[in-house]
Amino acid sequence: MSADPQHAPQASAGRAPDVFKPGGWVPMRQYPEIDEVDFVIVGTGAGGGTLACKLAEAGFSVVAMDAGPYWRPLEDFASDETHQQKLYWTDERIVDGDTPLKMGSNNSGKAVGGSTVHFAMVSLRFRPDHFQTRTKLGYGADWPIGWQEMWRYYDEVEEMLKIAGPVRYPWGPKRGRYPYRAHPLNAAAEYLARGAEALGIDWTETPIATLSAPRGKAHPCVYRGFCVTGCSTNAKQSVLVTWLPRAIEAGAEIRDLAMVGRVETRNGRATGVHYHRNGEWRFQKAKNVVVAGYAIETPRLLLNSANDEFPDGLANSSGLVGKNLMAQLNQAAWGQVEDEVRSYKGPPSLAISEHWNYEDSGKDYFGGWSYMSQGPLPIIWAKSLAGGRSLWGQDLIDEMNRNNHSVGLKMVGETLPDERNRVTLADETDQYGLRIPRITFAFRDNEKAMIKHAVDFMDQSLEATGATERWKEMNDTCHLNGTARMGDNPTTSVVNADCRSWDIPNLWICDGSVFPTVGGVNPSLTIQAVACRTGDRIREMAARGEL
Amino acid sequence: MVDRFPHYDVLAKRDTPSWNPQTRKVxxxxxxxxxxxxxxxxxxxxxxxxxxxxxxxxxxxxxxxxxxxxxxxxxxxxxxxxxxxxxxxxxxxxxxxxxxxxxxxxxxxxxxxxxxxxxxxxxxxxxxxxxxxxxxxxxxxxxxxxxxxxxxxxxxxxxxxxxxxWSAMGFGGPAAPRGYVRLQANRRDPWEAAERDDGRVISAEERNIHVG
Incomplete structure (x- = not known):
């Protein structure tokens, strides 16, 4: 076992951890801080890690920093919900508003590879119309990128992650076969399938970023079911084990345990980043700075970087940095069945219906949602029962002990952009002396109407399979997006279609915070697709001398 | 309340391929x-x-x-x-x-x-x-x-x-690197909990003492 990755940087002295080998190392190029690297990237998750790879392969000098540790999953990850909280971003954040968000688990990560190290691997494309909701559907805001272009980048990411999925996807424009064959359905997924069949709607095997066949040094998924606490066998195709090894091979440097506190600017341009590593503040010079800290840390860094030139924070002439936070809806319906389901086996969401992402009639609200089968681990399930049904005492214990017969369906639902849902800075500071974020969030009428429709529908689906003692879990949220939206107009967006800030031409933002809308699908595939596009666009612009 | 998973003990799997070294330590x-x-x-x-x-x-x-x-x-x-x-x-x-x-x-x-x-x-x-x-x-x-x-x-x-x-729930507990093989309803890997009165010939007690 190596030194504790949580307390000592691992990527140093010309090498980085080999994520495929206990105690192993791979050579890594390093850049002196006084060298002005082409790109310093803040964050190595779905946005930053992917972009680091693309830019390094395009020949740029790249330093990518992450506040979290550099894990080797094979030796560092336990099969344990509690211990694996080390993958979450658990620094203090204040939450308020009518629907205060519970942070720290399913919506944030603090590790090299970001939250993809513990994501549920569900890899979905947006419905094409969801890139133009304002024009086509009358709500939200249009993306400045067309769906056909995004479709090509989805192809690239799906190939890179060897997504296991169905041969024929039931919804949307024709797409190719997924690179790897779909995983078998577990019993929980079969309940989704039977319910959908009974209600007469389409369902399919969920396209999922865990291997269904060997790939290089990684083995296929063993269906251990601890996916959302990190994969200890490397079947999960996280950024940590996919894009980053490629990035390092192409010459990128990763700096772990490197918390960026401020982006420096001079004469209207970014000049580098101040970051905390090994107990001291340091400065890395760069020709370009990419902020990729996800929907909370990205606006926090931009706001914490306010200076005389940009007193309201960087890239914030529109006033939109931190605004339009969209936390996707994650409500559920649950029930009991005669079968032994044992939903702890396999990835939690092996079957899906996107019916209500593509069907607009019969709704009294805007937007779409999908729903998936579920497999909650004991602590998550206990919190669901205790929170959602107010069970405690022997009632809670007895219900927990029937868990092998529980089945559930959970939505991933679209939240509309609303400037009142936002990230600001609290007065408190954290262990680095940086002001911590305050996250203000509330469901509005549209979200409430969608939730009602979705939980009623999921409940009907369970009923159609014979599930009894059904109940509805009304309070959960998941992925976060928004807070630095992209657009065509500098007054109504923070970055343009290339993720380049309108105000500071060498400052870029590349993560889920650029989403103008979120659709009813998990965002990681789209974040990676946008990062791939951004990498290509930067290469093209550099070739034309437009950086 | 009757124990649903008689004699089942997650800890019996501690020294099997279901528990990697880091899990044992944690x-x-x-x-x-x-x-x-x-x-x-x-x-x-x-x-x-x-x-x-x-x-x-x-x-x-x-x-x-x-x-x-x-x-x-x-x-x-x-x-x-x-x-x-x-x-x-x-x-x-x-x-x-x-x-x-x-x-x-x-x-x-x-x-x-x-x-x-x-x-x-x-x-x-x-x-x-x-x-x-x-x-x-x-x-x-x-x-x-x-x-x-x-x-x-x-x-x-x-x-x-x-x-x-976990044992009282019949939860499989730690499961790496072995994981599971039988994912369908009412199918049990030999290293999983057996539920009382599940209609099988061999009693749940008997099966549960052999999960390790």
Whole structure:
């Protein structure tokens, strides 16, 4: 076992951890801080890690920093919900508003590879119309990128992650076969399938970023079911084990345990980043700075970087940095069945219906949602029962002990952009002396109407399979997006279609915070697709001398 | 209540391919966790009594050390990554909360919470859950928020971090690198819990002693 990755940087002295080998190392190029690297990237998750790879392969000098540790999953990850909280971003954040968000688990990560190290691997494309909701559907805001272009980048990411999925996807424009064959359905997924069949709607095997066949040094998924606490066998195709090894091979440097506190600017341009590593503040010079800290840390860094030139924070002439936070809806319906389901086996969401992402009639609200089968681990399930049904005492214990017969369906639902849902800075500071974020969030009428429709529908689906003692879990949220939206107009967006800030031409933002809308699908595939596009666009612009 | 998974013990799999070395270490450390010297003796007694009511110990199985695990969390004052704007940090919330629970018992029943019988203790806890509180101590700590954002999540998370609780559920427990093979309904890998009265020829007891 190596030194504790949580307390000592691992990527140093010309090498980085080999994520495929206990105690192993791979050579890594390093850049002196006084060298002005082409790109310093803040964050190595779905946005930053992917972009680091693309830019390094395009020949740029790249330093990518992450506040979290550099894990080797094979030796560092336990099969344990509690211990694996080390993958979450658990620094203090204040939450308020009518629907205060519970942070720290399913919506944030603090590790090299970001939250993809513990994501549920569900890899979905947006419905094409969801890139133009304002024009086509009358709500939200249009993306400045067309769906056909995004479709090509989805192809690239799906190939890179060897997504296991169905041969024929039931919804949307024709797409190719997924690179790897779909995983078998577990019993929980079969309940989704039977319910959908009974209600007469389409369902399919969920396209999922865990291997269904060997790939290089990684083995296929063993269906251990601890996916959302990190994969200890490397079947999960996280950024940590996919894009980053490629990035390092192409010459990128990763700096772990490197918390960026401020982006420096001079004469209207970014000049580098101040970051905390090994107990001291340091400065890395760069020709370009990419902020990729996800929907909370990205606006926090931009706001914490306010200076005389940009007193309201960087890239914030529109006033939109931190605004339009969209936390996707994650409500559920649950029930009991005669079968032994044992939903702890396999990835939690092996079957899906996107019916209500593509069907607009019969709704009294805007937007779409999908729903998936579920497999909650004991602590998550206990919190669901205790929170959602107010069970405690022997009632809670007895219900927990029937868990092998529980089945559930959970939505991933679209939240509309609303400037009142936002990230600001609290007065408190954290262990680095940086002001911590305050996250203000509330469901509005549209979200409430969608939730009602979705939980009623999921409940009907369970009923159609014979599930009894059904109940509805009304309070959960998941992925976060928004807070630095992209657009065509500098007054109504923070970055343009290339993720380049309108105000500071060498400052870029590349993560889920650029989403103008979120659709009813998990965002990681789209974040990676946008990062791939951004990498290509930067290469093209550099070739034309437009950086 | 009849044990649904007779003789099933997750820990029997400790030295099988279902537990990697890091899992063995993590769970071993957890099982060895004792109550740290944190809070006042009175606050600790109150916490023990609350934990007993929220998550009664499994019958016929080793007791969990949920109280020790909650105390450990209080000692480290570790954030979960978010804090409701009306609540203080972990340790301070628990200190105020335990004092307020005890004050509520004193006010309503004239006794410390820790010595109440089960029904009386539950009456106090239900009042807190519903925000129907009388003690002045709640002025600096909204009772319902303390209940749903601190007390319940911390206690159930501690209890369900313990292998005894997993065994009682028939949960497979740690599962790397072996994982599972049989994913369909009513199919059980030989290293999984067997449920009482599941209609199989070999009894659940017999199958459960061979999961290791």
């Amino acid at each position: 769970i071993g450390d957890r099982l060895a966790t004792e109550e740290p010297e944190v809070l006042t003796p009175g606050q600790r007694a109150t916490l023990r009594a609350v934990v007993d009511r929220i998550v009664p110990q499994p019958e016929q199985r080793p007791a969990t050390n949920a109280t020790a695990l909650v105390l450990h969390k209080i000692m480290t004052n570790e954030s979960d990554g978010f804090r409701h704007h009306e609540l203080p940090q972990v340790r301070e919330a628990w200190e105020r909360g335990l004092d307020a629970i005890d004050a509520e018992a004193q006010e309503r029943l004239g006794h410390p919470f820790a010595i109440l019988d089960g029904d009386k203790a539950d009456e106090i806890l239900r009042a807190i859950e519903q925000g129907d509180v009388q003690a002045a101590a709640w002025a600096s700590l909204p009772a319902m928020l303390f209940w749903s954002w601190r007390l319940i999540p911390d206690i159930v998370s501690a209890y369900y971090a313990h292998p005894s609780a």
